[in-house]
Amino acid sequence: MAPKFFVFEGCEAVGKTTQLKRIEAALREKGFPVIVTREPGGTVVGEKIRSVVLDPVHADTIQPLASLLLFNAARHQWMHEVVKPALAAGKTVLSDRSFLTTMVYQSYIEGIDADFVHALCMKAVDGVLPDKIFLLDISDDELQRRLLGSREEKTTRYDIKGEAFHRKAREGYLAQVARFPGLIERIDGEGPVETITDNMLGRIVSMLS
Numbered sequence: 001m002a003p004k005f006f007v008f009e010g011c012e013a014v015g016k017t018t019q020l021k022r023i024e025a026a027l028r029e030k031g032f033p034v035i036v037t038r039e040p041g042g043t044v045v046g047e048k049i050r051s052v053v054l055d056p057v058h059a060d061t062i063q064p065l066a067s068l069l070l071f072n073a074a075r076h077q078w079m080h081e082v083v084k085p086a087l088a089a090g091k092t093v094l095s096d097r098s099f100l101t102t103m104v105y106q107s108y109i110e111g112i113d114a115d116f117v118h119a120l121c122m123k124a125v126d127g128v129l130p131d132k133i134f135l136l137d138i139s140d141d142e143l144q145r146r147l148l149g150s151r152e153e154k155t156t157r158y159d160i161k162g163e164a165f166h167r168k169a170r171e172g173y174l175a176q177v178a179r180f181p182g183l184i185e186r187i188d189g190e191g192p193v194e195t196i197t198d199n200m201l202g203r204i205v206s207m208l209s
């Protein structure tokens with residue numbers, strides 16, 4: 001059975017990190033070799049870039065093109081050090097975020113030309129695309145409720161943005177579904193946590209079997 005590359009995406013508070021951990025545990029229990037990683041980050045160089053590019057201290061000064069280049073520098077390192085070696089070793093890769101976030105944040109929200117952003121991302125990943133991107137999605141009302149109720153520490157320069165920003169991110173993610181036919185699967189993120197896990201796990205296991 002060939003290993004696969006799965007990505008969990010979505011705007012803040014959709015529960016992607018929770019689902020990723022649950023899927024990892026379920027796959028391990030079933031005996032599938034998996035690794036879990038994240039973007040930006042996942043490597044020593046990438047985590048250092050992450051701490052610079054997401055630092056709230058730079059919120060008003062970092063230029064969109066500068067952050068686009070930094071995210072992709074971290075991504076290229078990650079592809080070489082983490083994703084390709086894991087797939088070559090027969091391990092399935094589960095990643096928290098991917099180039100899709102760049103399409104949303106640096107292009108859809110921050111306005112850099114989409115074709116340019118896409119071309120740069122494809123260069124950074126050496127053309128290696130995920131087998132499936134699960135886009136966890138919740139309604140605008142639910143997003144507002146979760147953002148207001150969230151007790152999570154706000155650590156990045158995007159976490160401290162208001163609700164309008166996160167709504168725009170949601171709009172941007174939904175716009176990507178048509179841009180990448182067959183790659184992205186929208187998952188309703190509002191049901192019980194267990195149901196959402198079962199739904200995605202079913203898809204993943206069938207793709208791995």
Ligand code: ATM
Binds near residue numbers: 071
């Ligand atoms: P988390 O990994 O903690 O979800 O946040 C990473 C942030 O990095 C995320 N922000 N929020 N909220 C989106 C941002 N980001 C980009 O802007 N571009 C990228 O290419 C990636 C991978 C992340």
